[in-house]
Amino acid sequence: MPEVDDAPVIVSSAPGSFARSVLAERHPALIQQVRDAFPWSPERHRALGALLRSCTEGVIEPLDPGAHDRERWDVWGSEYFGRSWFDVPFLWSESYFYRRLLEAVGYFGPGLWHGTDPFAPFKRAELRGSLVDDELAALDALAGRPVEERATAYLQASLWGNRADLGFAVGSPGAADTGSTAGAARREDPPPLVADDSDVLWSLLPKDATSAERPSGAGTSGSPRTVHVIADNSGRELIPDLVLVDHLLTTGRADEAVLHVKPYPYYVSDATMADVVDCARRIAQASGSAGGAGKRLWAAMGDGRLDVRTHGFYCEPFPYSEMPADLRREFAGAALTIVKGDLNYRRLVGDRLWPPTTSFAERTAHFPGPVAALRTLKSDVIVGLDPRTVARLEAADGSEGPGDGAKQGWRTSGTHALVQVGPGNPGMW
Numbered sequence: 001m002p003e004v005d006d007a008p009v010i011v012s013s014a015p016g017s018f019a020r021s022v023l024a025e026r027h028p029a030l031i032q033q034v035r036d037a038f039p040w041s042p043e044r045h046r047a048l049g050a051l052l053r054s055c056t057e058g059v060i061e062p063l064d065p066g067a068h069d070r071e072r073w074d075v076w077g078s079e080y081f082g083r084s085w086f087d088v089p090f091l092w093s094e095s096y097f098y099r100r101l102l103e104a105v106g107y108f109g110p111g112l113w114h115g116t117d118p119f120a121p122f123k124r125a126e127l128r129g130s131l132v133d134d135e136l137a138a139l140d141a142l143a144g145r146p147v148e149e150r151a152t153a154y155l156q157a158s159l160w161g162n163r164a165d166l167g168f169a170v171g172s173p174g175a176a177d178t179g180s181t182a183g184a185a186r187r188e189d190p191p192p193l194v195a196d197d198s199d200v201l202w203s204l205l206p207k208d209a210t211s212a213e214r215p216s217g218a219g220t221s222g223s224p225r226t227v228h229v230i231a232d233n234s235g236r237e238l239i240p241d242l243v244l245v246d247h248l249l250t251t252g253r254a255d256e257a258v259l260h261v262k263p264y265p266y267y268v269s270d271a272t273m274a275d276v277v278d279c280a281r282r283i284a285q286a287s288g289s290a291g292g293a294g295k296r297l298w299a300a301m302g303d304g305r306l307d308v309r310t311h312g313f314y315c316e317p318f319p320y321s322e323m324p325a326d327l328r329r330e331f332a333g334a335a336l337t338i339v340k341g342d343l344n345y346r347r348l349v350g351d352r353l354w355p356p357t358t359s360f361a362e363r364t365a366h367f368p369g370p371v372a373a374l375r376t377l378k379s380d381v382i383v384g385l386d387p388r389t390v391a392r393l394e395a396a397d398g399s400e401g402p403g404d405g406a407k408q409g410w411r412t413s414g415t416h417a418l419v420q421v422g423p424g425n426p427g428m429w
């Protein structure tokens with residue numbers, strides 16, 4: 001095992017690796033799906049074809065000269081231009097792939113495709129689907145349950161909702177069928193978490209018995225207790241995230257919540273502001289308990305208890321240890337920041353092949369306050385496991401680690417999940 005300080009950065013060149021399969025299989029499949037999803041003009045088809053050639057057999061090239069962010073990417077990509085996509089850090093190449101895909105469909109351009117989310121048809125189809133109806137209806141069964149039980153169910157639903165993302169479904173048919181809003185409440189045999197700091201998470205958000213009597217936004221200490229959620233996917237992940245936020249606000253575990261979303265489409269199903277509106281509307285239009293939650297969320301957005309924010313950093317190819325000072329300040333005052341999903345986890349702990357027993361608290365010591373990761377395992381990165389868990393997972397998988405044909409193994413298949421909490425370092429900003 002490498003020492004923590006020289007854990008290798010993940011690149012996509014290793015045969016049989018998960019990172020290679022994303023670039024070699026998932027990205028071409030995604031380009032085809034996007035091609036088929038709109039009646040693109042010949043120019044857009046040409047651009048998509050050029051991107052396909054570049055990312056499979058070509059080299060990384062700079063953005064178009066007129067791109068609004070060309071200068072920034074020129075700096076960020078200076079070491080990588082002219083090299084194969086497979087030979088540079090996986091975190092960078094994936095992020096740049098999505099930036100190039102938006103360029104190919106004219107998202108930032110002056111033409112009529114400007115601002116068209118190329119993933120919108122997939123997101124809409126998911127939201128319209130009966131699975132969302134079922135999940136929202138299942139919230140009724142939780143309504144009369146004790147508050148602790150509901151809290152656990154909402155947290156689990158938010159966690160496993162991460163398994164339903166559309167990006168994960170590309171090239172992996174059937175894999176996205178198990179995430180569930182309230183499904184966690186009715187799932188008979190939930191897979192055990194590989195790490196579970198749920199108790200620590202709840203201890204950071206003690207129930208505030210006086211919340212009903214306090215003026216809105218004022219905690220017992222005089223300052224509001226704020227929970228930040230860095231969202232991941234829209235649809236069947238964002239809906240349970242919002243239900244969890246409603247629970248935190250209505251039970252007084254948080255006075256205010258801030259939901260952070262992407263400034264523009266990214267990683268297929270990542271949530272943007274438009275997706276927040278669609279999901280909030282979908283919940284508010286439901287009947288029963290879900291509808292009640294939706295209406296409360298709608299009201300909370302109106303009176304400022306639920307704020308939605310974004311930042312350019314969320315679509316940059318960097319780890320959270322390099323987040324800019326303005327973002328750092330936002331998280332510094334929070335009671336807790338919940339970081340959702342696999343990509344955010346990679347960015348939180350660093351996209352490297354850490355020994356899996358590396359301390360989560362140490363890897364997240366750069367974060368400016370308490371931080372919780374809620375993630376299903378969909379890439380090779382993992383820290384914070386105890387040695388017995390690692391041995392059990394590897395024995396069950398028949399593999400010895402990420403380089404050992406673990407492409408479909410416990411690290412990447414989305415069948416396992418974790419809740420990890422670290423204290424961060426409030427002094428860091």
Ligand SMILES: O=P(O)(O)OC[C@@]1(O)O[C@H](CO)[C@@H](O)[C@@H]1O
Pocket residue numbers: 022026094162165167168232233267340341342343344346378379
């Ligand atoms: O962040 P999410 O939605 O949980 O997962 C996204 C993700 O699984 O998709 C990529 C493959 O396309 C992985 O690199 C990445 O981590």
